[in-house]
Amino acid sequence: MPLAIEAHGLRKRFGRTDVLAGLDLAVPAGTIFALLGPNGAGKTTTINILTTLVRPDEGAVSVAGHDVLTRPDEVRRRISLTGQSAAVDEVLTGTENLVMLGRLSGLSARDAGARAAELLERFDLTDAAGRRVGTYSGGMRRRLDLALSLVVAVPVIFLDEPTTGLDTRSRQELWAVIRSLADDGATVFLTTQYLEEADRLADRIAVLDRGRIAAEGTADELKARIGGEVVELRDESGAVLAELPTDGTVHGLRAAVDQLDRLPAAAAAGATVAIRRPSLDDVFLAITGRDAASGTGTDIGTGTEPETTPELQEAK
C-alpha cells in the first residue's frame, strides 16, 4: 500500500527542550491515523512539520508523494490543516469564508460559490450562511473550520485535536464527517488526547511520548498491551481508593474483585466499585511505565476546554 505520510528521524528543539527526539511515521494512503498523547508530547509540532509550517532540525519527511522540505508548494497543493483554534474569519459570513478559501484554492468565483453552498448544507450551516462568523457558537465555528479544510477535497487532511472543547453530540457528528472523508479516499492524520476518539476513528494509532513514538498499531493491538477495563474502588466522597487493571475477561474481573476484597476500605460504608475503560493515563502507564507527563487533559471524553500546549508556550 502506498504511503501518504512518511517521516524518518524527525528532531526539533525549542530552546533547551527536545520537542521531537527522532520521530518516525508511516501512514498508508486512505487510512485514518491518530497521534495520541498528552499536552506537551509534541503533537502540534509534528503536525506543524508535516504541514510545512515548521522545519525540523533533522530528519526526512514526505507527504502526499512530495518532499516537505524541498517541495513545500507541491505538498501544500495536496493537504489541508485544521488547527487547534478555529481558523475562521469572524468579520466575514460563513459563505464569504468558504468562497474566499475556494478562490484561494484556484476555483472560479462561480465554482467557489457552488462549493460553499454544498459544504454549508453538509455541515448544517445553511441557516447561518449569511451571518457573520463572530455570532457563531463554538460548535458552529468548528464545523465551518472543518468545512474550510474541505473546500477542495485534498488527498491528505490534517486535524489537530479536532474535537477538543466540543460537547458529546458535536463530537460524534464530527467523527461521522471524519470517517466519511476516509471513505472518499482521503488520508486523515489527526492528533488527540482522547483514547476513545482514537479507538473509534483510527485505523492505526501511534502513542507519542516525549517526542518519540512509544507504541504503534491498531486499536486492538494497543489495547492488548494496555489491558482491558479498569476496576475502581471509591469511598463515600467519591475519591478513588484503588485502581486495578484487568485483561477484560470474566476471570480477570473476578481476580480484581478478589483483590479488592482484601482491602479494608472496600468493606467501609458507602464504598462503591465501578468498571471503566482504560484512560490515557493507563495507556501511558502500560506503555511507558510511568504516568502521563502532564496532569491536564486526561479526562477521557469529558470535553475539557482547549489549552495552550506546553510546546506552544515553549515556542513563543
Add this chain to the structure above:
Amino acid sequence: MSSMSTVTVTVTPSAAGSARTVGTVGARPRVGALTAESVFIGRSFRHSVRDVESMLMSVMLPVMLMLMFTWIFGNAIDPSGGYVDYVVPGIILLCAGFGASSTAVSVSRDMTTGVIDRFRTMPIRSGAVLTGHVVASLVRNLFATAVVIGVGLLVGFRPSATPLEWLAVFGIVALYILAITYLFAAIGLAAGTPEAASGYGFILLFLPYISSAFVPVSTMPDWLQPIAENQPITPVIETIRALLTDAPLGDEGWWALGWCVAIIAVAAIWGAWLFSRKAGRR
C-alpha cells in the same frame, strides 16, 4: 529521501460521483498570479467597511481636533484668524495615523488566531494577507483625508494650490499613509496580542504633536526643538503646507520623500523577517 519520493496517493472518486473536480479527491488547482492578492484585498475591504466604529473614529477624531484647534485654540495661537490654513496639513497627517493604526490590530489578529496557519499551508503567497491590509488602509485613509480636507474648506481653509500642486499633495499623502501603514503592519507582526498591537500603535500617534503640525517648532522649548525639527513628520507636514499654501518649500520635499521611503524599506524588511519567523507559532 529517494526511497520516499515515489509515493502516489490513490485518487478515488467521491461517493457522490460528482463530475466536478472540486468534489473529488485530488490536488488543488493552481491559482492565478495575483489571485491571492486580489482575494485578500477584497477581504480587507470588507473588514474596513464592516468595522464602522473604527471607520467613524478615524474620520471623526481628526475632524473634532481640527474644529477644536480652529475654533477654540485658533484665535489664541494666531489672533489674525489664519490658523486654519496652518493647521489643516497637520490634521491630514494626524488622520492618516489614526486610520492606519487599525492595521496593526488587524495584522496581529490574523497572526494570533490561527487564520494565518491555514493560509501558510496553502500553495499561495501567504504574505499577500499583509498586502490586503496595506491596500485597504491606503484606500480607507485617502477617503478619510478627503473628508478632513472637505471639512477644512467648510471652516475657512483657503488653499492656494494649483492642480499640479494638489497632485503632489496627493502623492506625498499617499506615500506617508503607505509608510505609516507598513510601520503599523510590522508592529502588528511583532506584538504578541491584538491588544498589545493597539497599545504600541498609540505611542506613534503622539508623534505629530511634537512636530510643526499645530504650532511652529520655534515656539517650543529649546531642548525639544531639535527633536521636533528632525523627526520624520515635520518635513512631511512642511511639504504639504508649502504645496497647499504659499509657504516656501525649500528642501523639505526631499526630506519628506527620503523619510517615507526609508520607513517603508525598514518596516518591510523587519516585517518580512517577523512574518517568516512566526510560522507555526502563536
